[in-house]
Amino acid sequence: xxxxxxxxxxxxxxxxxxxxxxFREELTLIVKKEDVRGxxxxxxxTFSYDMLTDLCGVDLREPPRFAVVYHLHSMKYGDRIRVKxxxxxxxxxxxxxxxxxxxxxxxxxxxxxFGIRFKGHPDLRRILLTDDFVGYPLRKDFPTEGYDFxxxxxxxxEEEMA
Amino acid sequence: xxxxxxERNIIVTSLERLVNWGRKYSIWPLxxxxxxxxxxxxxxxxxxxxxxxxxxxxxxPSPRQADLMIVAGTLTKKMAPxxxxxxxxxxxxxxxxxxxxxxxxxxxxxxxxxxxxVDQIIPVDVYVPGCPPRPESFIAALIKIQEKIExxxxxxxxxxxxx
Numbered sequence: 187x188x189x190x191x192x193x194x195x196x197x198x199x200x201x202x203x204x205x206x207x208x209f210r211e212e213l214t215l216i217v218k219k220e221d222v223r224g225x226x227x228x229x230x231x232t233f234s235y236d237m238l239t240d241l242c243g244v245d246l247r248e249p250p251r252f253a254v255v256y257h258l259h260s261m262k263y264g265d266r267i268r269v270k271x272x273x274x275x276x277x278x279x280x281x282x283x284x285x286x287x288x289x290x291x292x293x294x295x296x297x298x299x300f301g302i303r304f305k306g307h308p309d310l311r312r313i314l315l316t317d318d319f320v321g322y323p324l325r326k327d328f329p330t331e332g333y334d335f336x337x338x339x340x341x342x343x344e345e346e347m348a
Numbered sequence: 349x350x351x352x353x354x355e356r357n358i359i360v361t362s363l364e365r366l367v368n369w370g371r372k373y374s375i376w377p378l379x380x381x382x383x384x385x386x387x388x389x390x391x392x393x394x395x396x397x398x399x400x401x402x403x404x405x406x407x408x409p410s411p412r413q414a415d416l417m418i419v420a421g422t423l424t425k426k427m428a429p430x431x432x433x434x435x436x437x438x439x440x441x442x443x444x445x446x447x448x449x450x451x452x453x454x455x456x457x458x459x460x461x462x463x464x465x466v467d468q469i470i471p472v473d474v475y476v477p478g479c480p481p482r483p484e485s486f487i488a489a490l491i492k493i494q495e496k497i498e499x500x501x502x503x504x505x506x507x508x509x510x511x
Contacts, residue, residue: 315461316426323460332460341428341469 187213187265195233195267199225214268222271223280226256229269230285234262238282241292243300245326250274252302256282278305299324364502371415371441372497373403375490378414380434383421385448385480392483402490411437416493417470418486422450423463435470441505443496445489446472449479 192213196206202225204216217225229235235258244253256269273279281304283290293304294313301322304310312319320333329335381389392399399405408414411434423431435444446466449455452475454464466472473496474489 314426321460328460330459335460339425339428339463339468341432341463343429343433 187211191233191263191265195229198228198232212266212268214270216270219271219273219277219279222269223282226269226282227285229258229267233260235260235267237261238286238288238292239266241289241296243296243302243324245300245324247326252300254279254296254302273302275301278303280305281307283307298322301325367502368497368500372494375404375416375443375493376406376408376414377404377416377418378411378434378438379407379409380417381420382423382427383450385420385451388480388483388486389418389420389447392486397483397487399487399490402487402494404490412439414438415441416443416445418445418447419451419466420447422455422457423466424461425463426461428463428469431466432469441500443473443493444470445493446475447486447489448481449477452477455479
C-alpha cells in the first residue's frame with residue numbers, strides 16, 4: 187500500500203476508527219460495532235476493495251469477548267486491508283452479505299463456530315455442523331470432545347428429521 | 349465328444365456351495381472414499397497389488413450394483429446420514445469393511461464432529477487398523493470376507509465368526 191493511499195484512507199475514515207496500525211506494509215483498522223458497515227462500504231466504494239477474502243471470528247477471552255475480522259483485497263491496486271470489530275457475547279453485527287456475496291457463507295461459518303449473530307443476514311443457520319448441534323466449537327471454553335461424547339451416536343436420515 | 353470326456357467335467361456340489369463360490373469371487377466394491385485411506389484403496393486396484401486377482405476389480409459407482417462397502421476414511425457426523433443412506437441402498441447380500449483407524453474407532457479424532465467408529469451407524473464385517481493401512485491389509489480383509497462368504501448360508505445370513 188502506498189503512503190498516499192494509506193493517508194487518504196485514514197483521512198476519509200477520520201472519526202470512525204477506534205485505532206489503526208500498520209504491520210508489514212498492510213493496514214489494520216479497528217472500528218466500533220455500529221460503524222463497521224459504513225466503514226466497509228466506504229472501503230468498497232471509494233477505495234475499490236472489491237473482494238472479501240475472508241471473514242472470521244476470534245475468541246479473545248477478554249471483554250468484549252469476540253472479534254470479527256474482515257480481510258479485504260483490492261483487485262485494482264493489488265493491496266489488502268484488514269478491518270476488526272469487537273463484539274460481546276450475544277451482540278449482533280450488521281451483515282455485509284448484500285455487499286459481498288461470499289459473506290453469506292462466511293457469516294454463517296462465524297455463527298456456526300462462535301455464535302456471533304449477524305443482523306439482516308438472509309439465512310443465518312449452521313453451515314458446517316448439523317442443525318441439532320449443541321454449542322459453538324471454536325469458543326475457547328468448548329470441550330474438544332463436545333457434549334455427550336460418551337453417548338452412542340444416533341444417525342438420523344433426512345426424512346426422519348422432519 | 350465321448351461320454352468319457354463329459355464324465356470328467358462333472359463336479360457334484362450343493363447349491364449353497366456353488367452360490368457362495370460365485371459370490372466369493374465376484375465381490376464388487378463400491379467406489380467410495382471419505383479421506384486419505386481411499387488412496388490406499390486405489391493402490392489396491394493398481395498393478396502392484398491388483399485386487400482383480402480376487403475378482404474384486406469391478407468397482408461400481410452405484411450402490412445398487414455393489415456388494416462391498418469399504419468405509420475408507422474419517423466419518424464426520426455431518427456425513428453419517430449419507431453413508432447410512434448409501435448402505436441402505438445396497439442390495440443384499442452386502443458386506444462392510446471398516447478401513448483405517450478413523451473408520452474403526454474414530455482414530456486420532458477424539459472430537460465433537462467425528463463419529464467414533466462406523467459400527468455406530470452400520471454393521472461392520474471386517475476391521476482393518478492402521479493409519480493408513482497398507483494395500484496388502486486391504487487384500488487381507490478381502491480374503492477374510494471371502495472366508496466369511498464361504499461359511500454363509502443362502503437362505504438366511506447369520507452371524508459368522510472367522511478365526
